[in-house]
Amino acid sequence: MQEPTTAERLLIIDDDEMFCHVLNRAMSRRGFEVLVAHDSEQALSLARQHRPELATLDLKLEHDSGLKLLPELMEAVPECRVVVLTGYSSIATAVEAIKLGAVNYLCKPADADEVLAAFEKETGDPEAEVAEQPPSINRLAWEHIQKVLQENDGNISATARALGMHRRTLQRKLQKRPVRR
Template identity: 80%
Template sequence: MSETPQRLLIIDDDEMFCHVMQRAMSRRGFEVMVAHDAEQALAHARQSPPRIATLDLKLEHSSGLKLLPELLELAPACRVVVLTGYSSIATAVEAIKLGAANYLCKPADADEILAALEHQDGNPDAEVADNPPSINRVTWEHIQKVLQEHDGNISATARALGMHRRTLQRKLQKHPVRR
């Protein structure tokens, strides 16, 4: 008697990433569904609730953080790994608070994602960096935190930070600063 494959939902607006990940996960025995936006993801979850999911933090027309609770409402047993190219402490904390099992920075491959899904408990032996983050990284983190507090509203965030909206937009278009 063969075991039914685990259902995996990949939610990402990057079609190439989805294609590569779908192939890699299918080869590992998963039944893979792909969604490029929140609407497609929720439709898949209603029709066939996934056991695991990867969720991009920044979807083209919405936030993965807004989608996460809706997804978990439809599939409460689903373990979700949030993936992002724009990592920050604020978004990592919010993702975990909202029910994500883990949070990974892109690029992440199939093995890293599976390891993140399997790792259920915190690691008290995790390495603590010897050097503090740079001032540029701290600034990036603060902007992300304030942006999150204002539900992604650029104008409200700029007012809260005391900067011009266009200046904030330019800062947000840059890639996150490395530690």
């Protein structure tokens, strides 16, 4: 993506203060006017007040789901292009993020250049690499848990019941980073 000719506004929505600081600095150096929000309420307030052209949205905010915030953000600023960022990627959440209006979905860690490229990309890539091996059993289990969690609107107890596991066991599994493919 080319550097903005006029200061485009970028809203960074993430509860990780260090990540926000690093991305804020990198994007400010590229000519963006950067706003930072650490929760849903602050994000919606800044979005309504400043009407950013671009936003990055963390999928897993401290007390909220980025997927729940996404429709409200799109309603507040329909012209805003949103890229969802997450350290907890899954196929289910990627599909939902796009359905809810995100223009792209990136796995953390992502640097400023990757974020800019995600905003710029408007079509799919038919040349995208197809994995040589199918995902591992552990990865499939992670994907299934994420799908059931999404179906239960993030409710841990309902998800644990649906999966036939103890709630604490599910919470421990969700605290771990996703399994590599």
